[in-house]
Each structure stands twice: as C-alpha cells, then as structure tokens.
Amino acid sequence: MPYIIKSLPDQEKVMHEFSLAQEAIKIIERFSASTPFERILRVSVEVGELIALEKSALLLAFGVLAKGTKAQGSQFHILEIPGRGICESCQQSFTIKQKFQYCPRCEDSLLKITQGDELKIKNIEVR
C-alpha cells in the first residue's frame, strides 16, 4: 500500500522550547497587528518552576525567532513562579521543587499543584 510522507517546513523543525517560543511570538504578533506601536522593548513571560522546560533554551529560541518581528532585540523577561502544592488529606501547603511530590506529613498523599505549572505571556512593554 502506498503511504504519505510529510516533512515539516524548516521553521517548524524545532525542539519544544523553540516550539513554545514560536507560539509566544505568534501570540505577540497577533497583538501587534491590531495595536499601533513601533517596537517591543520587553516581553514578560511567567514560567512555573515545575514544568519541563529549559529556561536558557527558551531564551535562546526567543532571541532567534524574534528576528524580523516587532519583538526583535526586545528583552525576554522570565518571571519564575515557585512551585507550591497542597495535601488534600491534611490541607497543608508546601513549597516544592518538583511536580510529583508526596506530602511530607501524610506520606502517601500526592500533593496537588496550586502554583508553578504556569507558562504564559503576562505583558509586553512597547514604544
């Protein structure tokens, strides 16, 4: 049986930090199209400490992909959101460094993430 083979266009052949930076730039460009400003000075992004993401790779990707857009040369500011989880048994809240943590008190209760899995564009500073 014949089969179909698809190669992605070059700009889509990227690691997931690149994919995410690309999504971020798409969002920014959409705003740029409908808002009159000359250029973007700073992009502030909230990144939770608990998500699987390499910050340096995200920074690098953004710098590369911003070329030729209004965000070229802008500062990419990462606001780190510390991880927090709550135990549903004892209702105690804890600071956590990793996503899948058990309650240090109840032991067999997986903490529910209340903060730290964010990945979003907060705002852009424009001129």
Add this chain to the structure above:
Amino acid sequence: MCEICGCGTDHHAHHHHDSDLITIEQDILAENNKFAEQNRKYFLEKNITTLNLMSSPGSGKTTLLVKTIAALKATHDIAIIEGDQQTDVDAKRIAAEQVPVLQINTGRGCHLDAHQINHALSDLSPNNNSFLLIENVGNLVCPALFDLGEKDKIVILSVTEGSDKPLKYPFMFAEATLMMINKMDLLPYVDFDVKQCIAYAKKINPNIQVLQVSATKDNGMEEWLAWLKNCKIVNEKSTHTNRD
C-alpha cells in the same frame, strides 16, 4: 483542513493599554490546545478512537503497531500516523501491512503537535468508526506537553530500560492512561524489576493501568487487543463533546 484549523486567518484577541504596557495574560500552549480540541471534536464526530503512543526510542513501538495491525485489520479499520525526526522506515513497515499511514518527519523537532495532526487528518482522512494510532517521536520528555486531541495516551517502556524511568520522566507517566511494559521475553537477561517499575508509575499516577507484553513473541497481545477494543467501545458510548 485549513477551514478547520484556520491557518492564515486572523485570530480575534482582546487587549488593553496600560500606558505603554500591554497586558496579554495568555497561555503559550493555548494555540496547541485549540487545535487539540478541534481534533478531538473531529474524532468524536467520526467516532474515531485515537491513541497517542509515546516512549523512548527503541522501546518496540513500531513492532507493537505492526503486530496490532496484523491482529485487528481483518475486523477493524486502522490508520496510522508515524512521527519520527527523519526517514520513512517506519511508514514502510506499516504500509507493508496494507493500512493507511502518514509519516510526519519533524526534523529537529522532538514531538508531534496538534496542528500537525490537524493537517495530517485531511491528508489521511481516516474512516469513520476506525482506530487511529499515533506513534509519537521517540522521546519521554516533550510529547507529554502537547495534547493532540487523542482519547488516551499510552506510554511504552521496555525491560531493557531502567525500572526507575517513571520517576525520572514523571510527566509522561502522569499523562498516560496505560503503561505497557514491552520485551517481557528479555526479562531473564536484564536487571529490570517489574514490580518496582509498576510501583513507581503508580506513585506518579495512581490510576495508571499496566499491561506486560512481548510484541515480538506475541505474549500478552490478547490482553492488549482486549484493552484496545474496550477503549473503542467506551469511545462509542461516549456522548461528551468535551474532555474533563
């Protein structure tokens, strides 16, 4: 498919000015999730049971797929989407089984995303009431972040890997409905603790289901095929348009 995915059209967005600071407050994965929801709707309308198979490279996903197709194709419609960075090797293996297959080469990309699947659906146009099995790029990290609109995610782990993989790559195991431990026939030759592996996976995801198989030796395949068929029946009964 562009009328479905809205490629190239302008998207509506809200914003407001705060001097020269524009508030955006938008999730970066929102775009992917939007495509995933479109895909999910498409699958529901056509009653296609879609499963996203993920693992590290070399866990035996393609062999498992080939065996699954051979066992099911007489009674069920099956279509396959193959994700690899390079080559059409996997597509050729699947195509030899006489089922529709589409290979996506992601280049440097380390995962499939919902937009790629959205376009793949228009090229592949899987039949109504079929199974669509998606073999994601061999990688235990990135694919976990990207919802494709599938019904369930399946993580495959082989006994030639470490039994602590669920703890080392928890995101993948947290997202999966089913963990398949493959290459069970090699167990006598390797240092793999099945019990420990299952305990670790359940630590991350208490609801994860587990099957132990050897795709090359056809061990455990009956249980796997039963799982698949049950998954399809559940899909057919489902009247929801949204996932929880």
